[in-house]
Amino acid sequence: xxxxxxxxxxxxxxxxxxxxxxxxxxxxxxxxxxxxxxxxxxxxxxxxxxxxxxxxxxxxxxxxxxxxxxxxxxxxxxxxxxxxxxxxxxxxxxxxxxxxxxxxxxxxxxxxxxxxxxxxxxxxxxxxxxxxxxxxxxxxxxxxxxxxxxxxxxxxxxxxxxxxxxxxxxxxxxxxxxxxxxxxxxxxxxxxxxxxxxxxxxxxxxxxxxxxxxxxxxxxxxxxxxxxxxxxxxxxxxxxxxxxxxxxxxxxxxxxxxxxxxxxxxxxxxxxxxxxxxxxxxxxxxxxxxxxxxxxxxxxxxxxxxxxxxxxxxxxxxxxxxxxxxxxx
Numbered sequence: 266x267x268x269x270x271x272x273x274x275x276x277x278x279x280x281x282x283x284x285x286x287x288x289x290x291x292x293x294x295x296x297x298x299x300x301x302x303x304x305x306x307x308x309x310x311x312x313x314x315x316x317x318x319x320x321x322x323x324x325x326x327x328x329x330x331x332x333x334x335x336x337x338x339x340x341x342x343x344x345x346x347x348x349x350x351x352x353x354x355x356x357x358x359x360x361x362x363x364x365x366x367x368x369x370x371x372x373x374x375x376x377x378x379x380x381x382x383x384x385x386x387x388x389x390x391x392x393x394x395x396x397x398x399x400x401x402x403x404x405x406x407x408x409x410x411x412x413x414x415x416x417x418x419x420x421x422x423x424x425x426x427x428x429x430x431x432x433x434x435x436x437x438x439x440x441x442x443x444x445x446x447x448x449x450x451x452x453x454x455x456x457x458x459x460x461x462x463x464x465x466x467x468x469x470x471x472x473x474x475x476x477x478x479x480x481x482x483x484x485x486x487x488x489x490x491x492x493x494x495x496x497x498x499x500x501x502x503x504x505x506x507x508x509x510x511x512x513x514x515x516x517x518x519x520x521x522x523x524x525x526x527x528x529x530x531x532x533x534x535x536x537x538x539x540x541x542x543x544x545x546x547x548x549x550x551x552x553x554x555x556x557x558x559x560x561x562x563x564x565x566x567x568x569x570x571x572x573x574x575x576x577x578x579x580x581x582x583x584x585x586x587x588x589x590x591x592x593x594x
Contacts, residue, residue, distance in 0.1 A: 449483075
């Protein structure tokens with residue numbers, strides 16, 4: 266790379282004024298004050314005494330992230346990969362000085378790794394992680410596996426590249442969900458959902474909301490499967506209490522509406538068996554209270570249902586309620 270001779274710090278005001286006529290005055294003054302500080306404190310002395318540095322190199326030397334960011338955004342900004350007479354770049358200076366904030370920013374905006382930077386990176390685990398994140402992100406594509414994306418988000422929680430990597434991840438996620446919805450077992454889907462829930466800690470809330478939306482078909486499938494399993498267990502030894510609790514807790518969607526109807530008919534059957542043990546005799550106070558309370562709760566729940574089948578059940582429960590009342594007289 267071509268080496269460049271740069272103006273010294275004492276010339277910085279001229280550098281700014283000549284190349285930044287349209288730059289906001291308040292930003293300019295703030296940056297000049299920072300340079301005055303660097304010059305007054307002698308922060309760029311020592312091993313760099315005989316070297317001319319760009320302002321960006323000076324910012325890298327003292328890890329002034331705000332200044333480095335402002336400089337790179339300036340219209341008259343010099344090439345980020347420029348070298349000093351001593352073959353130092355802003356990136357290699359940041360690496361050598363352990364200026365992690367500036368180093369990370371320079372990597373993010375496209376600074377190239379040179380020999381001196383690489384030599385420092387190999388000796389510093391913090392620098393290594395920063396560069397690895399960028400390299401791993403660049404290797405991601407829509408053809409990368411779901412597992413590779415999950416590992417990336419786990420290795421670099423809420424990292425700089427997480428949001429842009431997420432855009433590549435969405436079609437991969439959709440393909441995985443489509444496969445599980447058609448062929449996934451209950452356990453496979455359960456593991457998958459739990460794994461994605463962990464991303465809440467490693468990606469931003471906006472992207473996690475997208476994941477929850479994409480997961481709805483699988484969550485619905487799991488819910489229906491669990492509801493079926495629960496009803497089968499109750500059906501082995503049904504009681505009014507178990508069935509009533511099942512109807513109270515269940516959200517009736519798709520196939521579960523049919524289960525609601527079956528549970529309702531079972532409750533009716535159990536109540537009638539209790540009430541009709543002797544048709545001519547009156548119900549005991551305990552039987553009457555239990556039956557009427559169960560029916561009243563079911564009527565209140567089903568009357569407000571959006572499903573026609575369940576509204577019909579409410580009508581049936583009301584008739585049974587009246588029958589129980591009459592038999593208790």
